[in-house]
Amino acid sequence: MAVALMWEARAAEGRGTELLEWVRGQELSAPPLRRETLTAPGNRVLVITWWDAPYDAELPELPEPDGGLVSRPPHRWRFESLGS
Template identity: 65%
Template sequence: MRVTLMWEARAVQGRGPELLEWARAGARVLAREPVRREVFRAPQDRVLVLTWWDADALDAELPELPEPDAALITRPVHRWRFESVE
């Protein structure tokens, strides 16, 4: 089964580049290497990281990016897990 982890955060206004760099660095040093990884940015200083994993179940134990320093973000990180259906 292929599981995709989504991590999304919104930076404090004007700190989007800093959050983007934080997420890029964190995505490169996960405890295990994912099958695939992509980092995105969006309006309103949002950063999205998607990682793809081979796993036995949707709730499998997988390494995830932590929460950045609270001074860098406007709200808690949103995290979702998806299972490929095709």
């Protein structure tokens, strides 16, 4: 079974590049099958990781950034793949 974890945050004003660098520097305690980082207008950064695991498995996730890097707490979602 494939599970996708999504992590999305909005950078504080003027700190979009810094948030992106912070995200890229975060190592997870175990490697996912795939990891993709995306950006969007409004200084948003999205990270999607794919795992070969049950839906309710304990999986490593990105932490909360500190130091005023984000304008609100990150949003997190978990999805189960239904295949293609």
